[in-house]
Amino acid sequence: MLADQFSQTFRNEHRQIRDALLELIGAFQERDKPRIKSLLDRIATYTGPHFRYEEEALYPALVEIFGPEYIEELLGDHDRAIGTAKRLLQLAEKESLSDEDIAEATKLIRSILPHVSDCDGLSIMVERLPEEKVEQILQRRDQSLRAGLNLLQWAEQIRKRPTTASA
Ligand SMILES: [Fe+2]
Ligand SMILES: [Fe+2]
Numbered sequence: 001m002l003a004d005q006f007s008q009t010f011r012n013e014h015r016q017i018r019d020a021l022l023e024l025i026g027a028f029q030e031r032d033k034p035r036i037k038s039l040l041d042r043i044a045t046y047t048g049p050h051f052r053y054e055e056e057a058l059y060p061a062l063v064e065i066f067g068p069e070y071i072e073e074l075l076g077d078h079d080r081a082i083g084t085a086k087r088l089l090q091l092a093e094k095e096s097l098s099d100e101d102i103a104e105a106t107k108l109i110r111s112i113l114p115h116v117s118d119c120d121g122l123s124i125m126v127e128r129l130p131e132e133k134v135e136q137i138l139q140r141r142d143q144s145l146r147a148g149l150n151l152l153q154w155a156e157q158i159r160k161r162p163t164t165a166s167a
Pocket of ligand 1 (some may be wrong): 014050054116119120
C-alpha cells in the first residue's frame with residue numbers, strides 16, 4: 001500500500017531530524033562550535049525539502065480531514081521553526097557562548113521537538129487519503145529533494161509566509 005510506503009519514508013525523515021536536534025542540544029551544551037555549525041547545516045538540509053513538500057502537498061491534502069484551523073497551526077509551527085533556525089545560527093556565530101546562550105538554545109531546540117512528533121502522527125490520517133493523493137505527495141517530495149533548497153533558501157526564495165520569532 002502506498003500509504004505504508006509514505007509512512008515509512010516520513011518516519012525516517014522525522015528520525016533524522018529528531019536525532020540531529022537532540023545532538024544539537026548536546027553540541028550547544030559542550031560549546032562545540034564546529035559540531036553546532038555542522039548540525040545546523042544538516043538540519044537545514046533535511047528540513048528544507050521536508051517542510052516544502054509538507055506545505056506544498058501534504059498539509060493541503062489534509063485540510064479535508066482536519067479542517068483549516070489545525071493545518072494553520074502546523075504552518076504556524078513551521079513559521080516558528082524557521083525563526084528558531086535563524087536565531088540558532090546567530091547564537092552559533094557568537095564569539096563565546098554564555099550560560100544564558102546555552103539555556104536559550106536548549107529551550108529553542110526543545111520548542112521544535114513537539115512538531116516533529118505531531119507531524120509524524122499525520123501518517124495515520126494519510127492512510128485515509130485516496131491513493132492518487134498519496135502518489136502526488138510522494139511526487140512533490142521527489143521534486144523538493146531534487147530542487148534541494150535548504151530551509152532558509154526555501155523560506156527566503158520560495159515560501160510566501162512570514163517567519164516568526166520563537167519562544
Ligand atoms: Fe514533518
Ligand atoms: Fe512539518
